[in-house]
Amino acid sequence: MRRLRMARITSAAAHLQVFAIAGISAVLLIRTYLISTGYPRLGQGDLHIAHVLWGGLLMAAGLGVTLAFLGDAARTWGALLGGVGFGAFVDEVGKFVTEQNDYFYRPAAGIIYMVFAAMVVLAQWLKGRVEFTDTERTANAMHAALVGVTSGLTAEQRRGAIRLLQDSGDPLDATTLRLLGMVPARTAAGPLKLWASDVLARLRRLAQHPALVVIAVGYLVVRAPLPLVGIALDSFYDSLDGESEWGAVIGLSASAAATVLLCLWGAIKFRRDRLAAFQALNLALLVDILFGQVFAFILNQFSAVPGLCADLLVLAILSAVIRHLRQQRAG
Numbered sequence: 001m002r003r004l005r006m007a008r009i010t011s012a013a014a015h016l017q018v019f020a021i022a023g024i025s026a027v028l029l030i031r032t033y034l035i036s037t038g039y040p041r042l043g044q045g046d047l048h049i050a051h052v053l054w055g056g057l058l059m060a061a062g063l064g065v066t067l068a069f070l071g072d073a074a075r076t077w078g079a080l081l082g083g084v085g086f087g088a089f090v091d092e093v094g095k096f097v098t099e100q101n102d103y104f105y106r107p108a109a110g111i112i113y114m115v116f117a118a119m120v121v122l123a124q125w126l127k128g129r130v131e132f133t134d135t136e137r138t139a140n141a142m143h144a145a146l147v148g149v150t151s152g153l154t155a156e157q158r159r160g161a162i163r164l165l166q167d168s169g170d171p172l173d174a175t176t177l178r179l180l181g182m183v184p185a186r187t188a189a190g191p192l193k194l195w196a197s198d199v200l201a202r203l204r205r206l207a208q209h210p211a212l213v214v215i216a217v218g219y220l221v222v223r224a225p226l227p228l229v230g231i232a233l234d235s236f237y238d239s240l241d242g243e244s245e246w247g248a249v250i251g252l253s254a255s256a257a258a259t260v261l262l263c264l265w266g267a268i269k270f271r272r273d274r275l276a277a278f279q280a281l282n283l284a285l286l287v288d289i290l291f292g293q294v295f296a297f298i299l300n301q302f303s304a305v306p307g308l309c310a311d312l313l314v315l316a317i318l319s320a321v322i323r324h325l326r327q328q329r330a331g
Contacts, residue, residue, distance in 0.1 A: 023086045055086065113308075141164045141177075153183055220284065223310075275326065
């Protein structure tokens with residue numbers, strides 16, 4: 001008997017991104033609704049229906065879709081429903097890590113942020129960085145053919161599946177290639193996908209505009225030392241006397257110091273090697289996003305969201321510039 005083994009799917013990164021984005025959106029929408037309505041309560045007397053229960057139902061629905069239906073559409077809907085459900089679940093983490101059942105537990109915001117940040121990092125790592133075995137390549141090509149039976153394959157999907165089986169002499173792979181050639185074609189993507197592709201292409205071109213790059217770099221240089229300045233001012237005016245989360249204060253200070261040092265390193269490198277300079281600035285921003293923002297969310301709660309959104313926009317611009325500079329160097 002052959003031992004059961006799970007095969008990884010090539011679309012894991014995309015579905016994990018959908019899951020994370022859906023979960024983040026759910027947390028922000030729930031918090032916004034609760035703040036704007038004064039934290040209403042569902043139920044009377046001792047009865048209280050917490051939204052963690054709705055989260056569980058949505059996660060069960062997402063799992064049910066993936067178990068009951070075939071194809072990428074089912075996986076996408078499963079990731080979407082499961083992500084929204086997980087967002088509703090993790091939003092109440094403060095109730096389950098404290099003895100006081102405290103929804104407003106301050107580190108809860110940092111814990112929520114850290115969970116989703118880890119998911120996004122995992123999705124990015126999976127994208128193009130995982131080597132698949134021959135068996136997994138065959139299984140994913142067959143999965144693509146299966147999707148083609150129900151919804152057809154675009155030319156790009158068909159090429160991607162065929163690429164998985166290149167230079168393979170396995171008879172099973174040869175059969176899979178014939179099957180891929182027989183499944184119906186889907187001539188065009190849906191209007192929503194076309195619109196999204198067009199928007200992304202425009203944003204990539206815009207991200208490389210010199211004025212926008214200058215603004216992004218200027219933002220990062222000004223933004224990096226602000227936590228240190230704020231903590232120094234709070235200390236000078238004795239505003240930190242009542243602070244209970246000193247671990248977060250120290251963590252934010254250390255992260256800000258590392259960000260400032262990396263920005264200075266990027267500035268030193270700028271004249272000699274622009275690619276290395278932008279990579280240093282990109283790393284500085286990643287340190288802030290992956291570490292500093294965890295402590296910022298603990299200290300500032302969800303008022304840290306606008307700063308995070310600005311960081312992500314600047315990260316997208318820097319990533320586009322780095323990709324462009326690499327292409328220039330390779331060409």
